[in-house]
């Protein structure tokens with residue numbers, strides 16, 4: 001891409017995003033999950049752990065240190081799979097459970113491949129695929145306020 005093209009692309013991007021941001025709340029079609037306050041707190045805490053883990057994985061990629069990538073990825077499958085009580089999980093729609101479970105498998109795979117293949121490009125591709133699942137779930141569900 002020519003250097004001069006970047007600012008133009010960013011501007012186009014902003015112009016496209018701006019009206020979308022304005023309508024996000026009004027057009028919220030996400031399905032509300034009914035959780036009690038404690039369950040909700042656990043879910044959101046696990047989410048923040050996921051976000052923090054992604055940041056650590058990216059730091060590892062940036063430093064070309066695949067050990068950091070592996071160490072950051074390994075525990076990340078666990079939050080959604082095991083730290084959210086089974087009783088809470090059972091309340092969730094099937095699709096939610098499917099996405100949560102597949103996140104677990106994906107992060108295990110990222111950790112394993114980081115150790116054995118030590119290939120940043122491969123890991124970046126895996127990261128993009130797993131983030132598509134973050135997006136898919138966020139697009140479909142929200143939790144009730146309390």
Ligand code: HEC
Nearest residue numbers: 044047048050051096099100103133134137138141142143
């Ligand atoms: C199986 C479904 C699901 C998956 C997969 C998922 N999330 Fe979430 N996440 C949710 C729900 C539901 C909420 C609550 C959204 C709301 O009520 O607006 C949430 C909220 C969050 C929040 C806000 C936490 C807070 O304290 O308010 C963050 C950050 C987050 N998710 C990060 C991630 C990241 C990063 C990934 C992927 C690595 C991910 N999530 C994958 C369902 C999911």
